[in-house]
Amino acid sequence: MADAAAEKSADKTPRTARGRKTQRALLDAAEAEFGERGFHESSIVSITKRAGVALGTFYTYFDSKDALFRALVRDMSGRVKDAVAPAIAGIEDPVGREGAALEAFLGFARDHKEIYRIIDEAEFVAPDSWREHYERTAARILERLQEAAAEGAISGPIDEVHAWALMGMNVFLGLKFGVMDEDRPVGEVARIANALIAKGLAR
């Protein structure tokens, strides 16, 4: 059912620049609204008001509040990816690359604190989107590490366990040092965590 709904929403992909701008305004308004009030207390009326879009226009872009929420989870998941990609492009050292990915993610989390509330609420409101977000993120980390291990640049063999371990580390460091506390510089947090995955704790 979720797949069918996703496909139906995909049919609503805007074809003009103006349409894309309106869709973007609705997603940004949804980010603020869902982040602030949570899914159940949020309303389409309030989201369209925030976006400065007529209520009727909403349905040109999304079928329902539920479809908008799922689109937002996919959108934020993609924006995390897009925030990390340029930060790691051209970094040859694979461990340093993961450190740069973490630093970029911490910066993103600080600028978009709503992301935690939204992705975390997806576990209950849109569990398939929630699971997809983590599976895709883990798959990207796994691919980077397996390539590096194949080139002999890190010690292998690399396993899904490594990918989920690094992702969990990043998610919780983002929660602690991106959302809860803002006093530690993100570069410092990333450097300490990166030294851990570089050399470990053993003497």
Added chain:
Amino acid sequence: MADAAAEKSADKTPRTARGRKTQRALLDAAEAEFGERGFHESSIVSITKRAGVALGTFYTYFDSKDALFRALVRDMSGRVKDAVAPAIAGIEDPVGREGAALEAFLGFARDHKEIYRIIDEAEFVAPDSWREHYERTAARILERLQEAAAEGAISGPIDEVHAWALMGMNVFLGLKFGVMDEDRPVGEVARIANALIAKGLAR
């Protein structure tokens, strides 16, 4: 308010073995009910039925569904701690100790899959209990690692970043290999993750 409520519930601590047994039955029923149906769809009536306890008796132990939920988060948090403690007692090597802690936690997560849904929902239903759970867990890891670093058994300095990184790793490995997939032996998952925190990925 949450503190006042917690204190009030604390006053309801049963003083007899029979009272403790009834309270335990209510917590176990709550674990099943909240884990299955989520907080909003769960009811005191249904929880007392599951527990085989008269509805009126409920209020001898808890003030409200909300108070029960908060007590359950504290209870599960304590049970994770109690599941890990004997598994790491007497392990001298501090890195191996963290691996044993992870293995014990993975086993607990497999046996109590509801824990994720309950702790994760606490972010929305009982945010103070949710935060307390993670802060206490991180504090325990930090204490273990700082002691080991002070003894020169692992390379320091140890920082909150290490504690949150390890906790995040454990939480996501529990989600993936405790709750989502059951085919990997927990010992194997713990061994791979532990090698990562022992020696890191660098060649």
